[in-house]
Amino acid sequence: MFDTILIANRGEIACRVMETAQAMGVRCVAVYSDADRAAKHVAMADTAVHIGGSSPADSYLRGEVIIQVALDTGAQAIHPGYGFLSENPDFVDAVEAAGLVFIGPSAKAIRAMGLKDAAKALMIKAGVPVVPGYHGADQDDALLASEADKIGYPVLIKAVAGGGGKGMRLVEAADGFQAALDSARSEAKTAFGNADVLVEKFVTKPRHIEVQVFGDGSKAVHLFERDCSLQRRHQKVIEEAPAPGMTPEMREAMGQAAVTAAEAIGYAGAGTIEFIVDGSGGLQTDGFFFMEMNTRLQVEHPVTEAITGVDLVAWQLRVAAGEGLPLRQEDLSIRGHAFEARLYAEDVPKGFLPATGTLTHLQFTPACRADSGVRAGDTISPFYDPMIAKVIVHGDTREIALSRLRAALNGCEVAGTVTNLAFLGALAAHEGFAAGDVDTGLIGRDIEALTQAPEVQPRHAALAGMAALSLLDPIEAAGFTLWQPLRREVGLTWGGEDHLLHVQVVSSDHQVWSVGGTEVIAQRIGGRWSVGGQHAAAVSVAAGRVTVFDGYGLVFDVIDPLARAAGGHGDGNLIEAPMPGLVRVVDATVGQKVTKGDRLAVLEAMKMEHSLLAARDGTVAEVLAQAGDQVEAGVALVRLEPEA
Numbered sequence: 001m002f003d004t005i006l007i008a009n010r011g012e013i014a015c016r017v018m019e020t021a022q023a024m025g026v027r028c029v030a031v032y033s034d035a036d037r038a039a040k041h042v043a044m045a046d047t048a049v050h051i052g053g054s055s056p057a058d059s060y061l062r063g064e065v066i067i068q069v070a071l072d073t074g075a076q077a078i079h080p081g082y083g084f085l086s087e088n089p090d091f092v093d094a095v096e097a098a099g100l101v102f103i104g105p106s107a108k109a110i111r112a113m114g115l116k117d118a119a120k121a122l123m124i125k126a127g128v129p130v131v132p133g134y135h136g137a138d139q140d141d142a143l144l145a146s147e148a149d150k151i152g153y154p155v156l157i158k159a160v161a162g163g164g165g166k167g168m169r170l171v172e173a174a175d176g177f178q179a180a181l182d183s184a185r186s187e188a189k190t191a192f193g194n195a196d197v198l199v200e201k202f203v204t205k206p207r208h209i210e211v212q213v214f215g216d217g218s219k220a221v222h223l224f225e226r227d228c229s230l231q232r233r234h235q236k237v238i239e240e241a242p243a244p245g246m247t248p249e250m251r252e253a254m255g256q257a258a259v260t261a262a263e264a265i266g267y268a269g270a271g272t273i274e275f276i277v278d279g280s281g282g283l284q285t286d287g288f289f290f291m292e293m294n295t296r297l298q299v300e301h302p303v304t305e306a307i308t309g310v311d312l313v314a315w316q317l318r319v320a321a322g323e324g325l326p327l328r329q330e331d332l333s334i335r336g337h338a339f340e341a342r343l344y345a346e347d348v349p350k351g352f353l354p355a356t357g358t359l360t361h362l363q364f365t366p367a368c369r370a371d372s373g374v375r376a377g378d379t380i381s382p383f384y385d386p387m388i389a390k391v392i393v394h395g396d397t398r399e400i401a402l403s404r405l406r407a408a409l410n411g412c413e414v415a416g417t418v419t420n421l422a423f424l425g426a427l428a429a430h431e432g433f434a435a436g437d438v439d440t441g442l443i444g445r446d447i448e449a450l451t452q453a454p455e456v457q458p459r460h461a462a463l464a465g466m467a468a469l470s471l472l473d474p475i476e477a478a479g480f481t482l483w484q485p486l487r488r489e490v491g492l493t494w495g496g497e498d499h500l501l502h503v504q505v506v507s508s509d510h511q512v513w514s515v516g517g518t519e520v521i522a523q524r525i526g527g528r529w530s531v532g533g534q535h536a537a538a539v540s541v542a543a544g545r546v547t548v549f550d551g552y553g554l555v556f557d558v559i560d561p562l563a564r565a566a567g568g569h570g571d572g573n574l575i576e577a578p579m580p581g582l583v584r585v586v587d588a589t590v591g592q593k594v595t596k597g598d599r600l601a602v603l604e605a606m607k608m609e610h611s612l613l614a615a616r617d618g619t620v621a622e623v624l625a626q627a628g629d630q631v632e633a634g635v636a637l638v639r640l641e642p643e644a
Contacts, residue, residue, distance in 0.1 A: 070098075357379070588638045
């Protein structure tokens, strides 16, 4: 076994690898960028080395620098985590040329599966079923359009490189093919440096089911399946293992196909074979098709660990150190059910826009496993994926595990940035999901219901007012002294509206609040407040903002009358950057007539492209940015002429 390894990654996966490695007595070397100087993975490491600027290209993608750090710190091996250099075969070659061990598959295996078109050709040869489509090298626009016609609409355009839903577009009809092709190529070029695409048949009622495989370079086993059908923008939201509705025959067929795929390339380490499954008539052994192989550990690996009792990172270290497979296929079995929900800093009602901000409060219920790379006080930066944590639960049955997931999400406390927590809670409560009736289109079909903002009740507002006025722990006989008034008021903003709340402090344990004409009684009994007849939720107060941890986190801004008077309001004519990012494209020109919904610019942030659209009909008065500009959130990019 190695005595020292370097983790060439950041965030929750770096922390996750360290937890296992350090428990095995292995020293861990972390690398970090400017933005990550005070990050959790840096604090956890035995040694941490700065490798460059905040942008991944200036730090976490600098393979030669990372290898040198490994040599300088005495590491014998490099664990790539996922993302960044994890599926870069040139990096693997360089690691091995330096006399180090790469904790993962060979460069040959990564190359074999690195391009979706070549991988599909290999799988066909190995006898693994694939989705009908065009996977050729000829990238002529007319040819691709012709092949799409042959396949039959709807079709999927997919980047041949990379993953995560980038460079992927669904095309419903021929008249939308060219625009979708141009968009997919642009995003693929930006994300992966490769604009090539393939075209595939879009499976009706598709389910995304993947199989965890593990190999030692010769033999492989599978650790059963995960269902990852709950997706938005082609990115996974909630994963579970095993897949609902799975039959023994289907599990055997998919597992054997996955092992065949892994052994066909001499795979070593943890990997995932992803299948698209036709769920329209139930799970049938002739209804699953190979999509791609991820030649790395997956984000959703904890659900597999939960149902098998296997520590996949420990297996990675053992096999990389020269051991054979720790268990045989017949030694592996499924125990219970597990879910993982991905908690992100993102604005769901605004189209899942990634968000930034400093986490002023972060706490999880002890009843769940929370894999996180951040702590209270850490900042979600614009440079990396905005994941806050993975919330993982396990139960003897799917019903029990789902109930635990709902409780775990309800018990999450996050303040300081907008999150997708309420959305996750709505998904966990979805009737179809509860019944196991899942497919990749579920979220899109029910998006309106799933993105309803939690309703603020008068008791919530009163509690926020108590926190804002520091009345949760008032001094004895507060309100009856000459220097503390009997009646007080506070202005709060929620739901886009300002509200003035009034309170009468009767005693240190009794307050009467008026919220929009509704009377709310707050009483402290046995040291605990009851507000509006219900136990008061936990609260967090920071920088003029109160977060009430009920309804997945209700946010109230405390109105500062002096700041409000000095601040003013915008005229509604500006198109602003919703988050920090790079201006990729500017479509608007001065004097241009635009219609509501017209694209004015494209902002690249958090590894995705975001179109900025005109909010109304009008005429462009000013273009305030150009392609290539790095902008902060709130910066004006385009100004329209004022409405007449």
